[in-house]
Amino acid sequence: MTLFDKFLRIRELGIFSIIVVFVVVASIIDPRFMTIDSWRAVFLAIPLILVMAMGQMMVIICRHVDISIGSILAFSAIVIGLLYIQFPGLSLWLSLIITAFVGLVMGLINGFIVTRFNVHSIIVTLGTLSLYRGLVFIVSGGRQIDRNDIPEHVVSFSQTSFFFSIPGILIFSAIIVIITHLVMRHSVLGREIYATGSNPVAAHLKGINVTKVTLFCFGVCGMLAGVAGLFYASRFGYVNPGVTGVGIEFIVIAGVIIGGTSITGGSGSVLGTFLGILLLGIINVALPVLNIPGEFQKAIYGLIIVVALSLDQLIIYRMKKLSGGINA
């Protein structure tokens, strides 16, 4: 095994060095990039994506993909927005529980269809993507939730908090990231998710309830997308049925994949996913600083996904060759 192969094994190191290079280059081109303001922008941009990415990472590790999360986000955001119109005094904890529950139900529906009928998850969630988006329009009647419909204590959740006035969503997403890390690395369930992803048949033979594990992943993914709906309402102060969460699933998937999570399942880490999302957040903030028009953002994200997929596949190929898996 050469040094290069050893380097490839620590996937987080690769993405970390890309981030460092990117930040250094960006701040040489324009010193404004290294100011507090732009880093504040980075860390305000990522919590929403980060929370969704934690769920998506679990789903991808167990060999599935959920592309309906954007619509789940929109649905829970609309539901909580409509509730705020009725009950402006709804407390933050209660809204968290409500959005988490809404998301959980929708995620479990995805998981149920995938596990019960054994269809590829992307096709199923392509269907539920539209289904949930249609529900958003039906529930809201096509009406937007405005800034003055959302109570003050919810908006301030994304701006400040009791803890050194760090935004509440940042603290909350950090807690979710840490919990996900503990679950994935240090619990039986987490190890079962990895086992299911790397070889479902072997996992089944070993006595792991594959259906239950898959359902759990989809449920958590939906639940976190639902929580992200509350973050969205808090962060942006409006919820539009036609705009909210459209295409966000591709950003999340991009972040998870460039974080080193293999789409063939069974590998990936919370740290890698965090770094992947961080890179996307930095790119998001760096584009205007570097005078690159915002229209290029989507193309850059797309390019990142394709490049990351290709690299991932090359790494897998190399690994297999090393272990003698490929004899061609």
Added chain:
Amino acid sequence: MLKKFSIYLSENPTLRYWIVRPEWVAVILLIISIISSIQLSPFFADLAFIMDSATPYVEYGLIAIILTLIIISGEIDLSIASMIALTAVIFGTAYNAGIGMPLSMIIALLSGTLCGLFNGILVTQLKIPSIILTIGTLTLYRGIAQSLASDFSLGGYPSWFIGIDYRYVGIIPIPVIIFTVFAIVVGFFLSSTIYGKQLYLIGTNPQTAKYSGIKVDRIKLLLFTLSGLVCGIAGILTTSRLAVARFNMATGAELEIVLMVMLGGTYIFGGRGNIFGTFVAFWIVVILRAGLNVARIKIESQLTILGAMLIIAIILTNYIYSKSQK
């Protein structure tokens, strides 16, 4: 009666093969949707109206036919909608750059072909699963279209180019004729040529296909390229119909295209399906959309019904195949 019939069927496997087929679900659904639409509004029973409402979906239908071939061979292409937008935007940019209509069309078709080729190379050479790769290229192609066109509508085409959906032969619009001819040609290709049979074998068992001397990778590459080319044609057709090209055209069209293929009884895991089913499913989508519009259900709310239909179609097809053709 039903029990007797099912026993009779189990004694005659050939007959069962022909009767228990997912395509008949599509046909039955088509009849149900026609009847219920006529119940909604008597004006619906007008062939010219149905033909007219079919034209916007012809672009999707053309791609659905190629996608049927791709899914039969065990792969999938979800970047189709983005390729429509990208080729349309490239066509608009090229024409507005003043290089003339024929050259712009060639450039658009060429760019579509290249996009498809790119998908195909990554799938066949790097062995990236097509379902996840085309999710990536979906974002990439749409992003390139957005970078090229920004938020502008690229228009200013000559009048002979605009409005292909208003050119008729009798009461049939030209796009519908294009679609029908294309469906017949591809259907013939799939059912009656050796290459069609090879597609089924590739989808059923790629390993066996490889050992039987079929050039699996080359055929898959060709299919993806073809998909790009047809998306180019669809992009030009859409531009002609709308008279402008925008980066966000055909957003979410993957749903309807995949729905057409799935409703037509093509097996999601490959190896089964045919063009006739997709052709019938095209008309189901057309009539469903037209019927929902006549019933004044909002376009956005229609998404719920389409999404639910996609899931039901997959479940039903899987169920029927598991019963009839083990």
